[in-house]
Amino acid sequence: MSKHPIFAMAFAKVYPMYVQKVERKNQSKNDVDRIICWLTGYDQAGLEAQIEKQVDFATFFGEAPSMHPNCHLIKGVVCGVRVEEVEDPLMQKIRWLDKLIDELAKGKKMEKILRE
Structure with a gap:
């Protein structure tokens, strides 16, 4: 089974798109960062370091300090796919992040x- 191309895509390439998406809806970059840090366990400096290093999604999530214990509560549809039914663990983490950004x-x- 081949790996999805997004796994090798630089997180830093997609991050500005997350920010643009929420800023168009009068939300802030700080909120995007807060969501990413909540989900992955990165602190702000760690998040910025990963962006600076241009790591791919596989590395970004692979080096995440700890996924939030409530991430299993993220449910819903992103791009026509139910996030709770995604079988590949890395793809599920990416979809969780997409879902949270969509909600913002x-x-x-x-x-x-x-999920407080």
Whole structure:
């Protein structure tokens, strides 16, 4: 089974697209960073270091300090796929992040996005 091309894509290439998506909806880059740090366990310096190093998605999630214990509560559809049914663990993490960014762009309250 071949690996999906996004696994080798630089996280730093997609990150600005996440920011642009939410800024178009009057949300902030700080909120994007907060979501990413919540999900992955990176602190702000760690997130910025990964972006600076131009790591791919596989490395970004592979080096993540710890996925949030409530990430299993992320449910819904992204690109026509239910995130809770994604079988590949790396693809599921990417879809979780996509889902959280979508929720932010749609104006969902941060407490609900972070499953608090």
